[in-house]
Amino acid sequence: MRSVNERLMDELIAHSLFSGRYSTGVARRMIKALNEFDAELTASLIVALDDASIDINSFTARRLESLLSSVRSINKRAVDGAFSLLTEEMRAHALYEAGYYPSLFDSLLPDVVLRKYPLMSITEEMLFSSVMSRPFQGKLLSEWADGLESDRMTRINNAVRNGYLNGDSAVEIGRKIRGHANQGYKDGVLQLSRANATTIAKTAISHLQATARDQFADANKDILDSKQWLSTLDNKTSHDCIIRDRLRYTLEGKPIGHKVPYLQGPGKIHFNCRSTETLVTKSWRELGIDLDEMDAGTRASMDGQVPADTNFLDWIQRQPEWRQRQVFGETRFRLMKEGGMNPSEFYTDKGEFISLEQLREIDKQAFREAGYS
Known part of the structure; x- marks a missing residue:
């Protein structure tokens, strides 16, 4: 019989994996929301530049500021829309994460433990409020939104200024900003801002998930002993996460048996952090359970x-076959089972994403199929 802590670790690894795919989906929807304004932004820019009579010798920052006022307004609407979508996703995800940990522990812990130590839940409002009011990577989410808006306008301003100095037409400047259709618009100056938005979205979701885990652990200290850092080890893993993999910490983040500081913790220690952690329950003796209250x-x-x-x-x-199918998809699962391929030969998480509803169903199936409940 596998221990509660072993099963808990397996479930939290799975939850982290599929939550990562969920955050990828959120990031894609956020970028789509940004991109929906690109055509309008570029058209407004071209019209403004075409209508302007500009003397290169007297071209000033103030003149450029005035010239691009309509573009600035469209850019603000684009960024506001993208971050509104992200905020709505985070609120919905906060509701889900607030219920995930109580459900998981309720399905894993023996009844005698649950009777003696009823699980304490966290609320969606408490979690969401905490996430929105605490900075990640040094800034609040609202500050990251302001920064992205400013960054996009700076890139647009620089492209316009350089375009005029190079003698480019308004249409050519517009293409340099948005990019070319035959390149998927990935060659424009706004592309880096899209990459930055993706990073912000993924890091914000990780921040929420880590905060949910911390709040649940804090509310249920009576049954928990410690936590153990779990890093995703591959060629993209940061040095900060490599050195902390498998290290134990108290629930307050103090090192156990080593001196490596916890810092912000897994999921928060750097941008795009994919690390998570498993919570370690106390033993039946530490919980004060009598010998005759539990079978061997x-x-x-x-x-x-x-x-x-x-x-x-x-x-x-x-993992059971149903979970392997979820992770790999049917084709790769059959290649592994029937084709003799090792998972290391074809596994990649790049580009795969799921919705919050799919994440909810995946976790429900985990409890149901594994017979935990």
Whole structure:
């Protein structure tokens, strides 16, 4: 019988994996919202430049500011719309995350533990308010929105100024800003701003998920002993996360058996952080459970031990087939099962994303299929 802490680690790894795909989907929808204004922005820019009689020798920053007032207004609407979408997604996700951890622990912990230590929940409003009022990577979400809006206008201003100095036409300047259709508009000066928006969206979702985990752990200190950092180890893993992989910390973030500081914690330590952590429950003895209140198998499952080291390939190969299908998709699953391919030969998480509704159903299936509830 696998221990509660082992099963808990497996579920939190799965939740982190699919939550990462969810954040990719949120980022894509956010970029789509930004892109919907590109044609209007470029058209307004071209009209403004065509209508202006500009003397290169007297071309000033103030003149440029006045010239691009309509473009600035469109840019603000674009960024406001994109961040409004992100905020709505985060509010919906806060509602889900607030319920995820109580459901998970309720499905894993023995009844005798739940009777003695009823689970304490966190509220969506408390979680969402905390996420919106606490900075990530040094800024509040609202400040990241202001920064993106300013960054896009700076790039537009510079492109217009350089275009005039180079003798480009209004249409040519517009193309340099938006990009070319045959390049998927990825060659324009706004492309870096799209990449920045993607990073902000993914990091904001990670910030929310880490905050939910922290708040649940704080509310249920009576049953939890510590937490263990779990890094996604591949060629994109940061040095900060590599050195912290598998290290244990108290619930307050103090090192256990080492001196590596917790800093902001997994999911928050840097932009696009994919690390997570598993929560480690106390043993039945530490919980004050009498010997005769648990059978031998249940006592063994509540031994309080930290799960053994694992990596992605070890983890996926011990998962049931329904979860392997979720992770890989039907084609790659069959290549692994029937074609003899090793998961390391074809696994990539790039470009895959799921909706919040799909994430909710995936977690429900985990509880149902694994027989935890």
